[in-house]
Amino acid sequence: MNRMHTWLIYVAMCFLCLHVHRLAAQVDSEEIHFVRHNINSESEFSAAAALDVNRDGQLDIVCGAWWYRAPDWKKFHLREVEQIRGRFDDYSNLTLDVDLDGDLDIVSVNYRSQSLYWCRNPGDAVNLDMDWERIEIDRPGSSETGRLVDIDRDGRLDVLPSGTNFAAWYACAVSQVDGKPMVTWQKFDLPEELIGHGIGAGDINGDGRVDLVCPRGWAEGPNDPRKERWIWHPDFQLARDCGLPILCHDVDGDGDTDLIWGRGHNIGVYWTEQKSPAQLAGSSANNSILLDNWRSEKWETHAIDTSWSAAHTLMMADIDGDSALDLVVGKRFQGHDGKDPGENDPLEVHWYRFEKQQRVWSRHLVHAGSNVAIDLDSQCVDLDQDGDIDILAPSRCGLSWLENQRVGASDASQRRSAEIEPEYLNHRDVDYYVEEGEQHPITNALEHGLRRQHILQNMQRVMGTLPDSSFRVPLDIRMQQVEEEQRYYRIHITFQSDPYDRVPAYLLVPKDIRQPCPAMLCLHPTHFELGKAQLCGLGGQPSRFYAHELADRGYVCLVPDYPGFGEYSYDFAQHHEYASGTMKAIWNNIRALDVLESLTCVKPDKIGCIGHSLGGHNALFSAAFDLRIRCVVSSCGFNAFEDYYGGNLKGWTSDRYMPRIASVYDSQPEDMPFDFPEVLAAIVPRPLFVNAPIHDENFAVEGVRKCESSVAPLYQLLNNAEAAHFAYPDYAHDFPIEIRDQVYQWLKEQL
Structure with a gap:
């Protein structure tokens, strides 16, 4: 067993969410529970996708070198995945019918090999162990991962890598040669300002075209992105380590596109609001030009949650069935081997709903503790086809799927229960942690992260619960x-500070x-x-x-x-x-x-x-x-x-x-x-x-x-x-x- 698995001593942890009132016609989010299904605790692949591999009408899971057959999740070999410096070279599992044969293939966008490649689905429902052919697209440089976006609006999804030393997108075309499909890929360069950690796509200026965003601003999409020049706008500054993708979504329903992003290697989840002219005028009326000089003019960033770190993958899905998209995000496992802030704290997965009237995000726990994380590329999908949205959780510490119990609930006994707070009799000794009533010496940073969470829980027993x-x-x-x-x-x-109170303060800002x-x-x-x-x-x-x-x-x-x-x-x-x-x-x-x-x-x-x-x-x-x-x-x-x-x-x-x-x-x-x-x-x-x-x-x-x-x-x-x-x-x-x-x-x- 890989050494990292011996470090996984986490226990389940549950943060109680404060109740937020909703309309009676909507589902109370407190009734939504998730059940964790462990697919493979030994899996070390950081990306996964759901597709019907064997054509039986059920969604299977593809993750790295294997695919897992629903509903018994028996695993079958799918391909060889190279391991480079201790990590498997498979940073995305993007589902795309590349060769237009009716079967979904897999596109992989990678960091360590600096490659893009696709794996051809053989479409053979009989030979379940048949390996998928790997076909290289390009080696343009290192990519954090990639996503599928119809950049040129031709009705076919394109590949958008998050290049750390290049910026480009890829379109594929299919022609027939001797009655067989021939796939060709074409690379289109993008403004070099888009190079970095984190990328997203959406219509930022409302002209109907696809624009691209990154931590340093956005590139305005031309009418023909294959031939025309992109226009760069350095209008905002996000964190340099934005997770993937930077979501472009009208959060507050005011008709323009806002941004949702997490810090992939640091603390917090945020949204950056695009402000209307009326909002800008109202803001300036309350403040001086001096204060406005130290704040972004058109974009305002709001913290959603800064209680945890390593939000490397962000997704949007209708979790509660109210026809509005919610934010789904989980902690990545050891992206930088414990060197990032908060990286050694216990793992957690949440979904967040934007409460438009209060202009806040309500947080709802999906899973906390144990070896459940979302690393680089995942999906929110109705995996069991019962009418609600489930969550895939691929990580270097295991593969799970998290079953939404809103519709078609399975055995309720599997639902998470409130955690029994561990008791520590010696509060001066911080060199041990308690698991299932037993004391264990702290020997590494992950074990310290568990004790740290227990300390915060016990502080809240005296101070009261930290607001969410x-x-x-x-x-x-x-x-x-x-x-x-x-x-x-x-x-x-x-x-x-909160819905009830304003805090007076002095802000001291050096001149010049x-x-x-x-x-x-x-x-x-x-x-x-x-x-x-x-x-x-x-x-x-x-x-x-x-x-x-x-x-x-x-x-x-x-x-x-x-x-x-x-x-x-x-x-x-x-x-x-x-x-x-x-x-x-x-x-x-x-x-x-x-x-x-x-x-x-x-x-x-x-x-x-x-x-x-x-x-x-x-x-x-x-x-x-x-x-x-x-x-x-x-x-x-x-x-x-x-x-x-x-x-x-x-x-x-x-x-x-x-x-x-x-x-x-x-x-x-x-x-x-x-x-x-x-x-x-x-x-x-x-x-x-x-x-x-x-x-x-x-x-x-x-x-x-x-x-x-x-x-x-x-x-x-x-x-x-x-x-x-x-x-x-x-x-x-x-x-x-x-x-x-x-x-x-x-x-x-x-x-």
């Missing part, structure tokens, strides 16, 4: 006032920005009157002026008020959407990251977080839940619970923080389901800087040293031993200048 995508309303950033400092602008803004720069989310300490203002140097202690100092050094800084502090009035007793003030603050900070990502002056992969005291532990909490925080600085923000005022946790129990500590866990450290060594472990292997003065009267330094000793072996195991820096200055509860100078130098190295 249905709380991600449009940010609606509004500018209140602009003030100038010597080196930066200080912009007073508010933004919509010529290119995107790193950004910091700056969280303030306890000061009810000043709140965020103290960090900007508008009062209070100079040792708290770190947002001002960072902006002076060239960072874009976002400085929100904590609920109930500064100008942020918030009655916790009247808001039951969150079980704690801590979770409300975490969600506000996640939305603050959305604000930073929306600014063209910010490098989205270079965002850190810094905080002192109250801000110190909220920086850790926020970084634990959102991997977009690439490094974190915590000053005087925590220690092990048993060392917090000798184990007296009363200070943590108000509505502003975590009331369940008192109401559920009786304020006893030994009864808590998580502790700060685990919070730090949820951040590993990302860079961490901790300032823990030896005379801190709030957070006794002994408890910080315990946390350091707990996570040091984990950093070492994950090959980032130098990423954690703990400073123990001879001070009380303070953030002294010599430590801040160290932090600023450290941040320069990290970001």
Whole structure:
């Protein structure tokens, strides 16, 4: 058995989705369950397709070297697939009747061999093991994968590779030679701006022609794409690692084409809205020209979900039967062998429905945990032909299909059940994980990813559930006032955090920005009157002026008020959407990251977080839940619970923080389901800087040293031993200048 399979220790994980009301005539998505059918747990092919291979009227599955006969899924050899540097050279299984003989063939677009080839369906329903002939099309360069698009609108699908060092599309023609079909392929070059990771096709400007999109903009399709020139429009900037394809779809039903995309090797799923002239006019009325300069004029990107990573394959299908297309996306397994952010976290597959009235996406779990992933090329198809849409899940960790139970449900006993949360008795020991009640030592990054998920689950037992995508309303950033400092602008803004609440914040933007720069989310300490203002140097202690100092050094800084502090009035007793003030603050900070990502002056992969005291532990909490925080600085923000005022946790129990500590866990450290060594472990292997003065009267330094000793072996195991820096200055509860100078130098190295 391949070594990778021994790492698959995942257990099923279920995130509860918040209910979103729908019209009575529509199917309640909470009634839609999926059953996982394991086709081949040993399969290492990353692409699959459904077609009737043996002409029996049932859809079979083609995946790599094999095809699987429905409904018993017995496998038959189909072709030889070359293995190059540990990966099978089969990055797509596109179904196309290439030779027009009535049988669907397979087109493969590849990275490592830099080839395009097609496999001829022999059309023999008797000899089920007959190999399909492989015929090379071209070797133009490396392709992430490819998709089928009728680019020239002639009624026949063409092949569109996502070339990383070339840009072209391929059309095939069939002629008859001696009574046999002769297939010829013709290559048509595309603008070199389309070279990169991610491509999509759709009518962007509403002229009825096929345009092409990529992370750096879009190419306007000519009337005759075989002969005429494409026109390049650098109108937007998506992530450089967009998944496949970039979906072109009118998300909000306003008559123009929007974009849906995932980060194939990083965090999040997003949609980029094409704004109408009326929307542009309304947006400009609320803001200054200055703020508009740092945001895209015609395109606005919205985060859909940033709780997971590696969304390399995106599909659209009507999952709930309401005649509207939904988004289907799953995590890729180990695309870069564990080196990408979040890549070692447990696998998950979701579908998302756009709620037009609220302008949010509701998230619905298809499958989580175990060896179910969607790698490079898949299909949403009614595989069992019962009237609803199922999902193929091909991956290097196995092949499954996920049966939609909306119509024609099979054995309900196979449906997923709520996960029993694993119990951890020793919260200082972060070197083990629990599976089926048994402890196992953490020996690799995948096992750490499982423990990390357990930590986040246990934190939510105390803090309350982290909101899902249905709380991600449009940010609606509004500018209140602009003030100038010597080196930066200080912009007073508010933004919509959730359906119920706006967050006041300062946005500090260095002057004369010529290119995107790193950004910091700056969280303030306890000061009810000043709140965020103290960090900007508008009062209070100079040792708290770190947002001002960072902006002076060239960072874009976002400085929100904590609920109930500064100008942020918030009655916790009247808001039951969150079980704690801590979770409300975490969600506000996640939305603050959305604000930073929306600014063209910010490098989205270079965002850190810094905080002192109250801000110190909220920086850790926020970084634990959102991997977009690439490094974190915590000053005087925590220690092990048993060392917090000798184990007296009363200070943590108000509505502003975590009331369940008192109401559920009786304020006893030994009864808590998580502790700060685990919070730090949820951040590993990302860079961490901790300032823990030896005379801190709030957070006794002994408890910080315990946390350091707990996570040091984990950093070492994950090959980032130098990423954690703990400073123990001879001070009380303070953030002294010599430590801040160290932090600023450290941040320069990290970001």
